[in-house]
Amino acid sequence: MKITLYYFKIPFWRAEVTRLSLYIGDIPFEDYRIQGDDYDKFKKTGELPNKKIAPFKQLPVLDVDGKIFAQTGAIARFCGKLSGLYPKNDDYKAALIDQIIEGAQDINYLVTLSGRDKDTERKKIARDILATKHLPKWFQFLENLLKQNTKSIYFVDHDLTIADLAIWRLLGWLKSGMLDGVPTTILDNYGSLNKLREEINKNPKVIKWMDQVYGKTI
Template sequence: CGGDPGAMAPVSNVCIKYFDIKGKAEYVRLAFAIGGVDFTDERVPFAEWKETKPNMRWHYLPELTLTNAEGEQVTVGQSNAILRFAGKLTGLYPSDDVEALMVDEILEAIEDARTPIRASLQEKDVEKKEAMRAELATETIPYWLRLFEARAVENGSNGCICGPSLTIADLALYVLCNWLSSGILDGIPTTILEPYEGINKIVAAVAGHPKVAEFEKGVAERQAAA
């Protein structure tokens, strides 16, 4: 159900700017890697963010810059807008309107699932934060995972969250699930994904993509050498 990457006007000098973490740029990086897009993966040190922030289009990251077919430089922010563009550029976003709608549904649901987690990241009170994480681990995150699992089963448990082939929705879900099970979030067990067979098929399918494996290996080697 993917789109036709050849249908887009050519672009060049593609650069995605974000911190040296996965966060809200990783699915864009993966889309570019899968699609063979020649792009610059610019990673902003946290120590430089205060100085860099006022120069960002939305005072936020990620930010994408590129040169369009007319030779003009274009700068945009907002992660899901960038992700949809990356999907269109690489054929990972459906050209069919209804199929695109199904992808958009998943992307919006992922944003909804992330919102209470972000709230816990911003909480400064230790006791309140622990209580928030406990609720996330036992109620909120399982609630959302059950819904994503239902969509995966509805789609035939074929290793994709919607449609017959890989889309940016799968990449976004992959990044979310890796975050949830990484151990980075205190109080969220690394085993939280275990009950969800359909979700785990999607995670395995994305992780097993040769271009994803190649990209992640390169990042790990660079970070280890830093």
């Protein structure tokens, strides 16, 4: 099976959940990062470097033996099944993982909405509401789910899944200081989320990936 993941040249959770899942599972894949002319063409027409058109003119897109499909969750699940980080025969466990990925989508959407206004003053207010109301509410939901799983520090059962990787990278972005109006202390009050982050930061394959691809831990 030949797998190519198309995404932009950034370590964003939408792609990183799949890149890391494949890397952890020792599944070979091409990590195609769209930039330069490829990027301009994609932005104008939705055309990918393999000449196919992205179904929603968005990334990520996965190419599996010449067949393509999009959407972060669909791609992460497909690759998670290959790498052993998503169940093949346990619908309930799969749904528990799915709800976290969908939660990540909801959080991402709130962040996107809060950054849309071109008016600086209105954007500042939107970001303030994001940082003081929306994010704390969603972090608490995630914190509760982590606490409910008494089997491990992960979201579901005993082991790492794509749910953990998605939230790990999403949280890394949210507390990075890159988002205007969202302080780097935003996660300080969430013990279980921090434990999850620390554990994944210590994962030898994650360390190796980060070092090899980005030259640092992010």
